[in-house]
Amino acid sequence: MKISEIKSILEADLICGEEFIENEVFTACGSDMMSDVLAYVKEQAVLLSGLVNPQVVRTAEMMDMKCIVFVRGKQPDEDIVELAKEREIVLLRTKFEMFTSCGLLYKNGLKGGCGV
Amino acid sequence: MEPLVLHYDVSGTDFTCAGEASGKIKKTLKELGFPASLIRNVAIAVYEGEINLVIHGGGGVIDAEITPECISIVLTDQGPGIPDIALAMQEGYSTAPDNVRQLGFGAGMGLPNIKKYTDEMIIESEVGKGTTIRLKVFVK
Ligand SMILES: Nc1ncnc2c1ncn2[C@@H]1O[C@H](COP(=O)(O)OP(=O)(O)OP(=O)(O)O)[C@@H](O)[C@H]1O
Numbered sequence A: 001m002k003i004s005e006i007k008s009i010l011e012a013d014l015i016c017g018e019e020f021i022e023n024e025v026f027t028a029c030g031s032d033m034m035s036d037v038l039a040y041v042k043e044q045a046v047l048l049s050g051l052v053n054p055q056v057v058r059t060a061e062m063m064d065m066k067c068i069v070f071v072r073g074k075q076p077d078e079d080i081v082e083l084a085k086e087r088e089i090v091l092l093r094t095k096f097e098m099f100t101s102c103g104l105l106y107k108n109g110l111k112g113g114c115g116v
Numbered sequence B: 001m002e003p004l005v006l007h008y009d010v011s012g013t014d015f016t017c018a019g020e021a022s023g024k025i026k027k028t029l030k031e032l033g034f035p036a037s038l039i040r041n042v043a044i045a046v047y048e049g050e051i052n053l054v055i056h057g058g059g060g061v062i063d064a065e066i067t068p069e070c071i072s073i074v075l076t077d078q079g080p081g082i083p084d085i086a087l088a089m090q091e092g093y094s095t096a097p098d099n100v101r102q103l104g105f106g107a108g109m110g111l112p113n114i115k116k117y118t119d120e121m122i123i124e125s126e127v128g129k130g131t132t133i134r135l136k137v138f139v140k
């Protein structure tokens, strides 16, 4: 699935990373616990999170993720956006909550893969 | 060949900057052309260690030594120390306070995760004096 399709499925706003929006991603995970993302996530390229702080971007950076979706309409501040731009990570914001966001993407063919 | 030596100070009060050193180490390894999977393993391990420096150790330093054969990382702090290292190494054991959990950490997964992503992990710690964690990842 292209990141641009994630954007339209989730009726999301693009915060940054327009130049990467046609890149393909195959798997995603959703978590507010960065500890769990670091410990359990394998190759997922998309991180959905209700947590908004710089460590969400750092975590994605360390794990080579391509896109972060902030759920429940959460808007990251300018520092977070700057961090993501430097790391070439796409940031999206959707008004849907976590469960609904994950469900919509899963239904449309994006796979999970979280787990040990 | 001389090893490449890197040194970073990690603030114990600025959670916003936590991960800065790990990001720089990751970038350096990328520029040196190491395999992506190895870079990721090192990055995750150092980042977990850096977060621990900030949330448990009161800040500290990270030293890295890079050769074509091995990436060595040493994380040092003068924080409270770890009274029971075997216990701290258990998955799920955490003394992180609620405010750390609200930031997305404190699941007690960091130390076991560091172990998982490195070839060598040695913890030296003395209560009241501080903690040193030595990591090695070999380039296979
Ligand atoms: N540098 C340190 N100084 C003092 N105590 C530490 C240090 N690093 C770890 N600890 C202790 O070991 C425990 C386990 O650490 P670990 O990194 O596994 O989990 P955590 O940091 O609590 O949570 P997570 O890493 O999942 O966010 C910590 O809760 C803390 O009590």
Ligand SMILES: [Mg+2]
Residues within 6 Å of the ligand: B048, B051, B052, B106, B109, B110, B111
């Ligand atoms: Mg930790």
